[in-house]
Amino acid sequence: MQENKFLLYGANGYTGRLIASMAHQYELVPVLAGRNEPALSLMAKELSLEYIVVDLDDTDKLVNALQSFKVVLHAAGPFKHTALKMAQACIKAGVHYLDITGEIGVFELLKKMGDPFAQKEIMVMPGVGFDVVPTDCMAKFLFDQMPEATHLKLAFASVGGKLSHGTATTMAEGMGEGGAVRENGRIIKKPLGHKGMWVNFSSKKLFTMTIPWGDISTAYTTTRIPNIETYTSVSPKTFSMLKWQGVYNWVLKLSFVRNYYKKKIKKMPAGPDEAMRKKAKSLVWGEVSNAAGKTLHANLEGPEGYTLTAISSLIILKKVLSKNFKPGYQTPAACYGADLVLEIPGVTRTMA
Incomplete structure (x- = not known):
């Protein structure tokens, strides 16, 4: 061997x-x-x-x-x-x-x-990979600074990149399923984008909304912080449209609708080319807070997500x-x- x-x-x-x-x-x-x-x-x-x-x-x-x-x-x-x-x-x-x-x-x-x-x-x-090494390391880094933390927020953004077929297909299979957070140690279902906020990443300020990122599971395993929310950058317009998701989510769950989007994905480029990957970068932001209301923040910047x-x-x-x-x-x-x-x-x- x-x-x-x-x-x-x-x-x-x-x-x-x-x-x-x-x-x-x-x-x-x-x-x-x-x-x-x-x-x-x-x-x-x-x-x-x-x-x-x-x-x-x-x-x-x-x-x-x-x-x-x-x-x-x-x-x-x-x-x-x-x-x-x-x-x-x-x-x-x-x-x-x-x-x-x-x-x-x-x-x-x-x-x-x-x-x-x-x-x-x-x-x-x-x-x-990008799911979840940078965010998991951010969670651990902030927890090490504040072991008594009760709340953790993680946000990430990709600047200049785009999705691969695999990532897009996984997202298509999750259409209409909503979001999730960790509350008091338990994973709780929430509407996708039930919260939004502006985040000061290392190089720019971006609008973000809650999504069901893997850290809802992994960051809790790593830190035992009982309340966790994960965010990604979106346009404020997209965030506003999600308030109607209760009306159309059932449609997105239909097999023929998801299959339609999967067929469209297959016609797209497989993922970012080498030139795009070299120019793009990933940004991660984290915040912990304790019962007394004290907060700590950190930023992380690195290569484009697939390269990372x-x-x-x-x-x-x-x-x-x-x-x-x-x-x-x-x-x-x-x-x-x-x-x-x-x-x-x-x-x-x-x-x-």
């Missing part, structure tokens, strides 16, 4: 391709995997890599393939359809599980599977392959600390 090899499932997706193309910078060798043999074969030839064709529904073949590796990086979303199958196969094969999800339900699902992973002395860590995802996942992969891990369910910042995000080139963090 080669020490720097890992299985990259969903390799021919936009983010998977990016991870595969950057792996050599971290002295890592991905073996490409997925269902699409023609795409994998072409990609493997372009990058001079090995590939494996395996369907997640073929459990025996999947477990057999996994047994040749120490860790899998699962990049085939939407993860609500794929994470459980891969995680169960990892437990059977005794292989560490990493993924790049940002879905609250997936974090909560895999958290419940922590014990079987721990019993096998292996780790399950979802969210090793590729780098952070490779950094974490290298740690796991070097036996730097904790068995069972882990979040990035709880396992590797608030400064994990600072290992990513171009990331800066300041107290606001």
